[in-house]
Amino acid sequence: MAAVVAAGLVLVVSACGGGGGSSNDTTSTASTQGKTFPQVKVVWGTTDYMDPGLSYRLESWQIFQDVYLGLVAKNPQTCGVGVGCTKIIPAIAEALPKSNSDGTDLKFTLRKGLKFSNGEPIKASDFKNSIIRDFKLNSPGIGFFSNIVGSEACEGNPGKCSDISGIVVDDKAGTVEIKLMKPQSDFLYILTTFFAAIVPSSTPDKDTENPPPAADGPYYISQYKPSRSFTVLRNPHWKSIPGIPDGNPDKITAIMTNDLAQSAQYIQSGQYDYDENTLPTDRLKQLQQKYGNQIKLWRTPSTYYFFMNQRTPPFDNLKARQAVNYAINRQTLVDLRGGLGVPTWNFLPPTYPQYKKITPTPYPYNLQKAKQLVQQSGTAGMTVGVYTIGDDDIDKKQGEYLASQLDKIGWKTKLHELAGANYFVIVGNQKTKAQIGFTDWFEDYPYPTDWFDVLQNGKNIHEQHNNNNSNVNFKDTNAEIDRLGHLPPTQAFTDKTNAAWAALDKKLMVKYASQAPFLNGVITSFFSSRMDPNCDIFTDLFDDVAQMCLK
Numbered sequence: 324m325a326a327v328v329a330a331g332l333v334l335v336v337s338a339c340g341g342g343g344g345s346s347n348d349t350t351s352t353a354s355t356q357g358k359t360f361p362q363v364k365v366v367w368g369t370t371d372y373m374d375p376g377l378s379y380r381l382e383s384w385q386i387f388q389d390v391y392l393g394l395v396a397k398n399p400q401t402c403g404v405g406v407g408c409t410k411i412i413p414a415i416a417e418a419l420p421k422s423n424s425d426g427t428d429l430k431f432t433l434r435k436g437l438k439f440s441n442g443e444p445i446k447a448s449d450f451k452n453s454i455i456r457d458f459k460l461n462s463p464g465i466g467f468f469s470n471i472v473g474s475e476a477c478e479g480n481p482g483k484c485s486d487i488s489g490i491v492v493d494d495k496a497g498t499v500e501i502k503l504m505k506p507q508s509d510f511l512y513i514l515t516t517f518f519a520a521i522v523p524s525s526t527p528d529k530d531t532e533n534p535p536p537a538a539d540g541p542y543y544i545s546q547y548k549p550s551r552s553f554t555v556l557r558n559p560h561w562k563s564i565p566g567i568p569d570g571n572p573d574k575i576t577a578i579m580t581n582d583l584a585q586s587a588q589y590i591q592s593g594q595y596d597y598d599e600n601t602l603p604t605d606r607l608k609q610l611q612q613k614y615g616n617q618i619k620l621w622r623t624p625s626t627y628y629f630f631m632n633q634r635t636p637p638f639d640n641l642k643a644r645q646a647v648n649y650a651i652n653r654q655t656l657v658d659l660r661g662g663l664g665v666p667t668w669n670f671l672p673p674t675y676p677q678y679k680k681i682t683p684t685p686y687p688y689n690l691q692k693a694k695q696l697v698q699q700s701g702t703a704g705m706t707v708g709v710y711t712i713g714d715d716d717i718d719k720k721q722g723e724y725l726a727s728q729l730d731k732i733g734w735k736t737k738l739h740e741l742a743g744a745n746y747f748v749i750v751g752n753q754k755t756k757a758q759i760g761f762t763d764w765f766e767d768y769p770y771p772t773d774w775f776d777v778l779q780n781g782k783n784i785h786e787q788h789n790n791n792n793s794n795v796n797f798k799d800t801n802a803e804i805d806r807l808g809h810l811p812p813t814q815a816f817t818d819k820t821n822a823a824w825a826a827l828d829k830k831l832m833v834k835y836a837s838q839a840p841f842l843n844g845v846i847t848s849f850f851s852s853r854m855d856p857n858c859d860i861f862t863d864l865f866d867d868v869a870q871m872c873l874k
Contacts, residue, residue, distance in 0.1 A: 358858070358872035363572040364595045365868060366586045367579045369550045373535045375517040376456055379463045381765065384517060385599065385865035386555065389570060390538045391520035394431050394450060394499065395419065395511060397769070397863065398566055409676065409769045409816070411511050412566040415445060415521055415539060416499070425506045426812040433497040438560035440543035443523050447492035447499045452524040458484035459528040464518025467767075470510070472502040508808055508815040512768035541570045542869060553577050570869035571858075590617075590849050597868065598849040604661020604717065607847070619848040621861045622665060624674045624766040626774075627656075628840040629725055630750075630792035631759050637702035637734070638758060638793075644836035646696035647759070648686035650728040653841045659720045664842035670774060670828050672843050674863070676816065677771050677824035685833045690731060697733035706735045710750050710760030713740025722761050729759075751789040762792055763844070765864060770815070771824045772808045779831055779838075780804045795837045803827050 370382035375391045378384065396414040413419055415437065420429035437445040458465050458477040465481060468474050472489025489502040503510060513519060522536040535544045541561045546554040555575035563569055578595070580586060586600040587610065602610055602618065611618050631638035631647060638644055653666035668685050671678050697703050707729055711722020719740060726736040739760075741749055750757040767773050777783055781796025782805070807823055814820055831837045848866050850856050858872040 358571050360572055360873050362574040362576060363597065363854075363868060363871055365575060365577045365597045365599060366589045366595050367553070367577045367599045368581055369579050372530060373532045373544060373547045373549075373553065374460075374530055375520045375522065375536065376453070376460045376462045376464075377530055378517070381864055382599070385868070386544065386553070387517045387520070388540075388862060388865070388867060389542045389568075389869040390540045390544055390555065391517055391522070391536075392540045392564075392567070393514050393516075393519040393521055394433075395514050396567065397512075397515050411515060414564060414567060415450075419511075420501075422812070424811065426510070427503040427506055429501045429503075429510075431499040431501075433499070434562075434564070435497065437539065437562055439523050439537040439539050440558040440560060441523065441537040442560055443525065443537065445521065445539055446494045446524070447497055448494050449524050450499050450521050451487065451490045451492045453521050453526075454490060454519065455484050455487060456522070456526065456528055457518055458482075458487075460530070462518055464516060467513045467516065467518055470503050470505065470507050472504055506809050506811045508810045508812060508820075509768065509770040509772045511812060512770045512773075516768055541567065542575070550579055552579055568867070568870050571872050572869065575868055587849060590851050593851055593853070596851045596854050597866070597871065598847075599866075601663070602847045602849055604663060607661055607663070610849070614849070616856050617850045617852065617854075619850075619856055619859055620845050621848065621866075622674070622843060622845045624672045624769065624863055625763060625844040626667065626670055626672055626840050627664065627721075627761075627763040627842045627844060628670070628838045629759060630757075630762050630838060631836075632757060632792065632794055633796070633837070634753075634794045635756055635758050637697075637700060637705050637707065640700045640702060641836060642696045642700035643702055644839070645686070646693040646700065646732055647729070647839050648836055649689045649696065650693035650732050651725065651839060651841055652688040656721055656724065656841045659724060660717050660842070660844075663845050663847075665845065667840050667843050668832060670779070670832055670838055670840050671771055671824070672766075675769065675771065675824075677821045677828075679822075679825035679828070681829050681832060686836075690728075693728075693732040703733040704735065706737055708739055708756075708758045709736050710739045710741065710746075710757045712743040712746045712761060714742050718743070718761055725759070725761070748788070750792055751785075751787065753786045753789060757792070760792070764790075765844075769863065771827075772804070775800075775804045775824075775827060775831075776808050793838055795831070795835075797831075797835055797837075800827060800831055800835070800837075 368382045370380045372378040375387055392414040394416040395411050398410040398412045416431040417434045420431045422429050433447055458481040461481045473487045477484035491500040521539050526536045532547050538558055541558055542555045543558045545556045557573055583600050583603045586598045587602055589595040590598045631644050633639050657664040657666055668681050709726040712718035726738045729736050749755050777790050779795040781801045784791050784794050855872050855874045860867045860870045
């Protein structure tokens with residue numbers, strides 16, 4: 324999930340224990356169906372919106388996974404540590420789409436007799452109007468739909484979007500046809516995001532949170548008080564769908580706070596059952612020793628990295644970018660996160676089938692080598708602005724570490740510590756001319772285009788809200804990203820395609836040193852003594868509260 328999710332997300336995901344190894348990762352394959360119980364009480368971090376058309380935060384998406392469905396969904400039963408949720412199943416659609424040979428014409432038929440939580444029947448036109456609503460809201464997800472025929476008119480004037488000609492619906496027949504301008508390897512995955520969730524056509528074209536839009540999943544959000552609390556109840560009109568869990572608790576009640584120590588205390592005291600926030604890193608080992616298997620650790624499909632702006636000196640110079648990669652000790656950066664991470668030199672996380680570990684280690688920690696490269700680049704003595712989030716202790720320390728290492732190898736750094744709330748907006752504005760700094764990325768959906776097209780394709784460099792903070796722009800890698808991103812879906816996961824993505828990862832990281840990746844993040848789950856941790860299902864990015872159960 325994009326770095327634009329900012330400070331609150333960083334608090335939620337900046338964790339894992341035990342020195343950065345993967346031996347602490349845990350996988351649950353327990354079946355939890357039928358273990359119903361009245362209520363689970365949870366502690367949650369604050370979020371941006373509780374509207375699926377607007378939210379781009381893990382805190383909301385974790386709730387949405389049991390509330391909002393689209394035409395298709397990621398199969399939660401195929402997820403696990405080291406295995407991304409890459410299997411797609413039909414959700415509101417009765418089957419995966421019928422398609423032409425290149426995947427540019429997708430035809431779905433909706434299941435019959437389904438209703439939203441407010442009792443309205445689910446219609447084919449609700450899907451189309453949900454996508455149009457995204458454009459009217461100027462949703463952060465509208466870029467995902469830019470390949471749909473007719474979407475270009477809405478992109479140019481999103482607030483007045485009234486029709487997308489490439490989405491053809493028939494309410495009587497219950498059919499949805501989506502026409503794409505060109506093949507797109509990841510389009511079915513895009514349809515699993517919550518920007519493609521179906522809400523009633525009657526939903527207002529504005530932020531809707533009191534209460535949030537009616538649900539088509541097994542639960543609905545009955546009450547939400549921003550930054551304070553929310554309540555989730557069973558959808559009274561839910562009709563079971565194969566592969567989509569019905570859920571165990573009848574009611575989910577949450578209190579919201581970003582105070583990590585307070586969150587943990589709520590669980591320790593038995594007042595609440597599950598802590599969605601990350602455990603305080605300075606107390607993690609102590610808590611693990613005391614609470615044992617009540618604490619679980621999960622590696623996430625995420626990469627923490629330092630961007631290097633290739634539009635500005637010194638990082639328009641390859642040797643300067645290589646120097647940074649040699650200058651950072653990745654294990655030290657893991658330790659600064661309390662051990663909550665696994666060192667990496669790849670950009671793509673290891674949960675992807677397209678991942679291949681880059682060997683031998685391309686940039687082992689070597690300060691002397693880094694100093695030599697700075698001298699060879701002709702940039703020694705240059706002042707370099709280092710950017711990081713200043714109101715999160717861990718991100719602050721990692722930014723300060725980067726600055727200290729750059730000072731050691733021959734540059735003079737100026738540290739810019741910004742508030743997390745607007746950090747990514749500032750560094751994503753070309754006028755800032757941010758030279759180097761901290762960032763991270765969590766998947767929107769499990770396909771490499773979400774990493775390489777968004778973050779490393781020169782065609783996706785923007786003046787504002789720029790996620791390609793390094794301004795990576797190499798003709799050969801741009802062309803390869805475009806080629807792989809527009810394959811027919813039948814070729815998306817072939818061995819040949821997977822190998823091509825892995826080769827692209829290696830070329831960008833080794834040949835071009837386009838970024839300086841340093842770790843894959845791990846998060847914590849903390850349960851009260853009455854909960855059964857063996858029922859914990861981790862679905863790529865987060866726990867599924869609806870599948871939790873009592874001992």
